[in-house]
Amino acid sequence: MLFRSKKQTFSITLARGAAESIFDECDKYDADETGGRLLGTYRHQGGHYDIEVKGVLEPGPNAQRSPTYFLQDGEHQERLFRAIEASHPDIEHLGNWHTHHVNGLPTLSGGDKETYFKTVNHAKHNTDFFYALLVVSKNRGGNPRYAIKHFIFRRGDEAIYEIPLAEVRLVDAPPLRPGKIAETRDPPPQTGGQNAANPERAKDHEFFAEFYPGLKALLAKDIGAPYWKGPLSLVDGSRADVAAMEDPDDRARSYSIASSSKNPAIADILEQYKQRKFRSARHAVLHLERDLNQALYQGKKG
Numbered sequence: 001m002l003f004r005s006k007k008q009t010f011s012i013t014l015a016r017g018a019a020e021s022i023f024d025e026c027d028k029y030d031a032d033e034t035g036g037r038l039l040g041t042y043r044h045q046g047g048h049y050d051i052e053v054k055g056v057l058e059p060g061p062n063a064q065r066s067p068t069y070f071l072q073d074g075e076h077q078e079r080l081f082r083a084i085e086a087s088h089p090d091i092e093h094l095g096n097w098h099t100h101h102v103n104g105l106p107t108l109s110g111g112d113k114e115t116y117f118k119t120v121n122h123a124k125h126n127t128d129f130f131y132a133l134l135v136v137s138k139n140r141g142g143n144p145r146y147a148i149k150h151f152i153f154r155r156g157d158e159a160i161y162e163i164p165l166a167e168v169r170l171v172d173a174p175p176l177r178p179g180k181i182a183e184t185r186d187p188p189p190q191t192g193g194q195n196a197a198n199p200e201r202a203k204d205h206e207f208f209a210e211f212y213p214g215l216k217a218l219l220a221k222d223i224g225a226p227y228w229k230g231p232l233s234l235v236d237g238s239r240a241d242v243a244a245m246e247d248p249d250d251r252a253r254s255y256s257i258a259s260s261s262k263n264p265a266i267a268d269i270l271e272q273y274k275q276r277k278f279r280s281a282r283h284a285v286l287h288l289e290r291d292l293n294q295a296l297y298q299g300k301k302g
C-alpha cells in the first residue's frame with residue numbers, strides 16, 4: 001500500500017427537498033439554460049469524499065440565460081448564502097448545478113470544464129474540490145422529473161470524476177432555507193456625480209474580456225464614461241455592430257444599447273431597444289443578443 005497512489009472515491013447524499021427545488025427551477029426554463037449553487041457539508045478522509053447536498057441557491061433575478069449559456073446573479077446569491085450561513089455556520093458552497101437538457105448536450109461542455117478547473121484551482125476557492133451537477137434530460141412523466149449527472153473536480157488534479165449513480169443517495173429532507181432573508185433593496189444612488197466609481201464598469205470589463213473579446217471599451221470624451229462597441233455574431237451567421245453606453249444624465253447609471261444593423265428581420269427589436277434601460281453594459285448586450293437571435297430564428301421558421 002505504501003507506494004500506491006491513493007485512489008479518490010466519492011459518495012454523494014442529496015436532500016430530496018434540494019433535488020425538488022432544482023427540478024422546479026428546470027420546469028420554469030425549457031428553452032434557456034438555468035442553474036444555481038449547491039450548498040451543504042462534506043468530509044474528506046483517506047481519499048474518500050462524503051458530500052451532502054442540503055440546499056441550493058436560486059440563480060437570482062439578474063441571472064443571464066440563453067440556450068447555451070448561463071450566468072448566475074452572484075450578488076443575490078451572496079446575500080442568500082450569508083442569510084443561510086447565519087443559522088447554519090457549517091454550510092459550505094459545494095459547487096454548481098446547471099441544465100443541458102435544453103441544448104441536448106449530455107455531458108459537460110468544453111467551456112464548463114475549463115471554468116470548473118479554473119474555479120477549483122483558484123486561490124480563493126473555499127474547498128479542494130468542486131461539485132458540478134448537470135441536468136441532462138427530462139424524464140417525460142417520470143420519477144424523478146429529470147435525469148442528472150454528477151461530476152467532481154479536484155484542486156491540482158487533471159481528472160474529472162463522474163460519480164456513478166450507485167454512489168448517489170436521495171434522502172428525505174427538506175431544503176435548507178435562509179433563517180431570515182436579508183433586505184434586497186438596492187443601495188441608495190451615489191451622490192458623487194458622474195466621476196464616482198461605478199462598480200458595474202469593472203464587472204463589465206471582466207465579463208467582456210472573458211466572453212466577448214470582440215467588444216472593446218472606448219472612452220466617450222464628452223461623456224467621460226466608457227462605452228462598449230463591437231460585433232455580435234448572430235445565429236444566422238450575420239453580425240450586428242452594437243454600442244452599449246452609460247447614460248451620463250442618469251443618476252442611477254443606466255445603460256442603453258444601439259445597433260447599426262439594417263437587417264429588416266430585426267428592425268422591430270432594435271426599435272424597441274431604443275427605449276430600454278439596463279443596469280450594466282453586459283446586461284444590455286446579453287438581452288439584445290438573445291432577442292435578436294430569437295427574432296432571426298423565428299423569422300426562419302415562419
Ligand SMILES: [Zn+2]
Binds near residue numbers: 099
Ligand atoms: Zn454547460
